[in-house]
Amino acid sequence: MARALPESHEVVHRSCPLCEAHCGVSVEVDRTSQTVVTIRGDEADPRSGGYLCPKAYGLKGLHEDPDRLRGPQRRVGPRGDPDATWEEIGWDEAFDLVGEQLRAVREAHGPNSIATYIGNPTAHDLGSLVYGQVFQRALGTKWRFSASSVDQLPKMMSSAFLYGNPLGFPVPDIDRTDFLLMLGANPLVSNGSLCTAPDFPGRLAKLRGRGGRLVVVDPRRTETAAIADEHLAIRPGSDAYFLFALANVLFEEGLVSLGPLKAFTNGVEEVQTLAKDFPPEAVEAATGIKAATTRRIARELAATERAVCYGRIGTCTQAFGTLSSWLVDVVNVLSGNVDRPGGAMWPRAASGPGVDPPRAPGPAPYGRWHTHVRGLPEFNGELPVAALAEEIDEAPEAERVHAMVTMAGNPVLSTPNGARLAKAFESLDFMVSVDIYRNETTRFADVILPPTGQLEHSNYEMVFDLMSVRHWSKYSPRVMPKPDDARDASEILSELAGRMAGVGAEVVEQVMLSSLLAEAVGRPGTPCPDVTEAEAREKLGDMPGTDRVLDLLLRAGPHGDRFADASDGLSLERVRAAEHGLDLGPMEPRLPAMLATESGRLELAPPVFVEDVERLRSDLAARSGRDGLVLIGRRNLRSNNSWMHNVEALAKGPERCTLLVHPEDAARLGLVDGATARVRSRVGELTAPVALDAGLLQGVVSLPHGYGHGAPGAQLGVAARHAGVNTNLLTDERDIDVPSGNGVFSGIPVEVAPA
Ligand code: SF4
Numbered sequence: 188m189a190r191a192l193p194e195s196h197e198v199v200h201r202s203c204p205l206c207e208a209h210c211g212v213s214v215e216v217d218r219t220s221q222t223v224v225t226i227r228g229d230e231a232d233p234r235s236g237g238y239l240c241p242k243a244y245g246l247k248g249l250h251e252d253p254d255r256l257r258g259p260q261r262r263v264g265p266r267g268d269p270d271a272t273w274e275e276i277g278w279d280e281a282f283d284l285v286g287e288q289l290r291a292v293r294e295a296h297g298p299n300s301i302a303t304y305i306g307n308p309t310a311h312d313l314g315s316l317v318y319g320q321v322f323q324r325a326l327g328t329k330w331r332f333s334a335s336s337v338d339q340l341p342k343m344m345s346s347a348f349l350y351g352n353p354l355g356f357p358v359p360d361i362d363r364t365d366f367l368l369m370l371g372a373n374p375l376v377s378n379g380s381l382c383t384a385p386d387f388p389g390r391l392a393k394l395r396g397r398g399g400r401l402v403v404v405d406p407r408r409t410e411t412a413a414i415a416d417e418h419l420a421i422r423p424g425s426d427a428y429f430l431f432a433l434a435n436v437l438f439e440e441g442l443v444s445l446g447p448l449k450a451f452t453n454g455v456e457e458v459q460t461l462a463k464d465f466p467p468e469a470v471e472a473a474t475g476i477k478a479a480t481t482r483r484i485a486r487e488l489a490a491t492e493r494a495v496c497y498g499r500i501g502t503c504t505q506a507f508g509t510l511s512s513w514l515v516d517v518v519n520v521l522s523g524n525v526d527r528p529g530g531a532m533w534p535r536a537a538s539g540p541g542v543d544p545p546r547a548p549g550p551a552p553y554g555r556w557h558t559h560v561r562g563l564p565e566f567n568g569e570l571p572v573a574a575l576a577e578e579i580d581e582a583p584e585a586e587r588v589h590a591m592v593t594m595a596g597n598p599v600l601s602t603p604n605g606a607r608l609a610k611a612f613e614s615l616d617f618m619v620s621v622d623i624y625r626n627e628t629t630r631f632a633d634v635i636l637p638p639t640g641q642l643e644h645s646n647y648e649m650v651f652d653l654m655s656v657r658h659w660s661k662y663s664p665r666v667m668p669k670p671d672d673a674r675d676a677s678e679i680l681s682e683l684a685g686r687m688a689g690v691g692a693e694v695v696e697q698v699m700l701s702s703l704l705a706e707a708v709g710r711p712g713t714p715c716p717d718v719t720e721a722e723a724r725e726k727l728g729d730m731p732g733t734d735r736v737l738d739l740l741l742r743a744g745p746h747g748d749r750f751a752d753a754s755d756g757l758s759l760e761r762v763r764a765a766e767h768g769l770d771l772g773p774m775e776p777r778l779p780a781m782l783a784t785e786s787g788r789l790e791l792a793p794p795v796f797v798e799d800v801e802r803l804r805s806d807l808a809a810r811s812g813r814d815g816l817v818l819i820g821r822r823n824l825r826s827n828n829s830w831m832h833n834v835e836a837l838a839k840g841p842e843r844c845t846l847l848v849h850p851e852d853a854a855r856l857g858l859v860d861g862a863t864a865r866v867r868s869r870v871g872e873l874t875a876p877v878a879l880d881a882g883l884l885q886g887v888v889s890l891p892h893g894y895g896h897g898a899p900g901a902q903l904g905v906a907a908r909h910a911g912v913n914t915n916l917l918t919d920e921r922d923i924d925v926p927s928g929n930g931v932f933s934g935i936p937v938e939v940a941p942a
Pocket residue numbers: 203204205206207208209210238239240241242243377378385
C-alpha cells in the first residue's frame with residue numbers, strides 16, 4: 188500500500204541522469220524546507236519498472252554537497268600555485284571577463300588557439316549538449332576535444348564508415364536475443380553503454396530465463412562474467428584477433444548468411460580475404476582462447492536464430508579499438524544478425540538528432556584537419572584528446588593552444604598521461620571551466636562557471652534515445668527550485684556564445700532556432716516539408732530555452748506530431764503529461780533506408796579499416812616475444828568516472844581504488860593482499876594497495892580510473908579522503924588506436940613490485 192505523504196511533501200518523477208540507463212526515479216521533496224527526503228525507483232516507469240542502482244541515491248548527496256559550486260569563482264594567484272585562492276564574483280563580471288579574455292586570445296592567435304574539452308556528463312544534459320554546440324560554433328575553433336576519444340570514438344568510426352552515421356550505433360536487442368556474446372563490457376556494474384537498457388541485470392536474467400545464453404569475453408571474471416553461462420578470459424587488446432577468427436570460421440565453414448543485407452552490402456569478399464590470415468589456431472596464443480572454443484562460439488552464433496555480438500569500452504580503449512569495434516559489426520553482419528529482432532538494430536530516436544531522418548549520404552567525416560604535432564586526424568569534428576597536451580606544450584608558437592574551455596570534464600584524471608596534461612594547463616594564457624566542481628582539472632581555470640545541479644534543471648536524454656533497446660520518451664522536470672541568481676548550463680553557454688559572437692543571448696537563441704527549424708520544416712527532405720517556418724514558430728511559442736528546442740525535436744522526430752493538432756504523435760506537451768514516461772514500442776528493421784554512406788550501401792570493408800589490418804598482422808608476430816604484466820581498467824557500481832566521488836554515500840565503504848593482482852602473480856612478485864605495490868609504466872609511476880583476485884587472467888593487473896583526488900587547489904573534501912591514485916599517471920598519450928586516435932587504457936605494459 189502506498190505510504191500517505193505528509194501534506195508538505197511532493198513526489199516528482201524524472202530520470203536518473205547519472206549513467207546511460209536513465210532509470211526512472213521518484214524524488215520525494217519536503218516543500219516546506221525544500222529538501223530531498225528520499226529517492227526511490229519509479230515503479231510506473233516503463234523503462235526501469237522501479238529498478239535503481241546505488242548511484243541514484245547519490246543524487247541527494249550531489250544536490251546537497253557543500254563543495255558543489257553555487258556561483259562563479261575567479262582564481263587569485265598564478266595557475267598551478269597551490270596557495271592560489273578563489274573569490275566569488277557576479278555573473279555579469281564573470282561573463283565579461285571570460286568574453287574579453289577569450290576574444291583577446293582569438294584575436295592574437297586565431298580561433299584554433301582556443302581548445303575545448305567536453306566531459307561525459309554533457310551527453311546526459313540537454314542544455315549543455317545543445318548550447319555547448321552553439322558556444323563552440325561561436326568560438327570558431329576546430330580544436331575540439333572530448334571524452335569520446337577516451338571512450339566510444341572507435342565505435343563511432345565503425346558506424347560512420349559502415350552505415351554513414353557516427354551516431355547510428357547498432358544496439359544489441361537484448362530483450363529478444365537468445366545468444367549474447369559480450370566483449371569488454373560489464374553491465375552489472377555500468378548498467379550498459381551504447382545500449383540504454385535500464386535494469387540490465389534483470390534483462391540478462393530474463394535472457395537466461397528464456398533459455399538464452401550469455402557469453403562474456405573479458406580478461407577479468409567481472410561481475411557480469413560471474414553470472415554468465417560462459418566466461419572466455421581473453422588477453423587484453425586481442426579482441427580483434429578473436430573476432431577475426433570468428434569471421435574466419437563463418438567463411439570457412441560456409442556459415443555466412445547475410446539475409447536481406449546481401450542486396451545492399453559491399454566488401455564481403457574483401458573481409459573474407461582478410462579473415463583468411465586469422466584462423467582460430469593462428470590467434471590462440473595471442474587471445475588465450477582455445478581454437479576449439481572460438482570455432483564453437485562461431486557455430487553457435489550462426490546456428491542461433493536470434494543472436495548478437497556486443498562490444499563495449501574494453502573493445503574501444505585498446506590499441507586495436509577501431510578494428511575491434513568494426514569486427515563486432517562484421518561478425519553480426521556475417522552471421523545475419525543485423526537489423527532483425529534479437530540482433531543488432533537501430534532505434535528510431537524520439538528526439539531524432541542526426542539519425543532521423545538519416546543525414547544526407549556522403550563520405551565519413553574523417554581527416555578533414557589534423558593535429559599540429561602528430562598529425563592525428565579529426566573525426567566527426569573533434570580531435571583525439573591524447574594529443575591535447577602536446578598541442579599546448581609542444582606545438583609551434585604560432586599554432587599552439589593558448590586558451591582552454593572545459594565543460595563538465597576532468598581530463599587530468601580521465602585522459603592518458605594526466606600528469607603531462609596538468610603541467611600543460613599551467614602554461615595556458617587563459618582557461619575557463621563550466622563545471623559544478625573545482626576538481627583536479629578546473630583548479631587550473633581562471634574562472635569557473637557552475638551551472639545548476641541535476642535536480643535544479645529540467646532534462647531530456649536526447650543522446651540516449653539513439654541507443655535505447657526500446658523506443659521510449661520521458662521528460663525530467665526540475666525537482667528543486669532554481670536558486671536565486673543561479674544559471675542553467677543552457678543560459679551560461681548561450682551567454683558565452685553571445686559574448687564571442689558580439690551579440691546578445693537572445694540573438695543567439697534566434698539564430699539557433701532558425702538553424703534547427705531549417706533542418707526540420709519547410710522544404711523537401713525535411714521531416715515536415717509541408718509546415719512553414721512561421722507555422723512551426725507559432726506552435727513552439729516564444730519561450731526561449733531547452734524546452735522549446737526539445738518540443739521542436741520531438742514534434743519533427745519520427746514519433747512526432749509533425750505540428751498537426753489532430754495528431755497523436757509526440758510533442759513536449761504530450762511527453763510532459765506522461766510523468767512516468769512513454770513506451771513507444773520495440774525497435775524495428777530500418778535498413779537500407781537509414782544508410783547514409785556515399786554509395787548508399789552498407790560498406791563492410793572501408794579502406795581505412797582494411798589498411799589498419801596490416802598493423803594487426805605485425806602485432807600478432809610481435810606478441811610472442813612479450814611476456815610482461817599489462818594493466819587494464821575497471822569500474823565499480825558506486826562510481827562513474829571521477830565526478831561522483833565527492834558524495835559520501837557513494838564514496839564510503841571499503842577502499843575501491845586497489846590494484847587487482849592474480850594470486851600467482853602476487854606470489855611471484857612478492858606481494859600480499861593489502862600490501863602496497865609500486866606500478867611503473869613508460870610515462871609514470873604510482874603506488875596502490877594490492878587486492879588479490881583469482882578471477883583475473885595471470886599477467887594482467889587492474890586499476891579503476893577516475894581516482895587520484897586530493898590535488899592542491901581542488902575543492903572536493905570527501906573525494907580527498909578517499910583519494911586513490913590516478914591510473915592515468917601510467918597510461919601513455921603516445922599509445923593510441925591509430926585510425927581513431929582513441930586513448931589506450933587496456934593492455935598498458937607495466938612493471939609491478941613491492942613498494
Ligand atoms: S543504473 Fe543507477 S546510475 Fe544508472 S540511471 Fe539507473 S539508477 Fe541511475
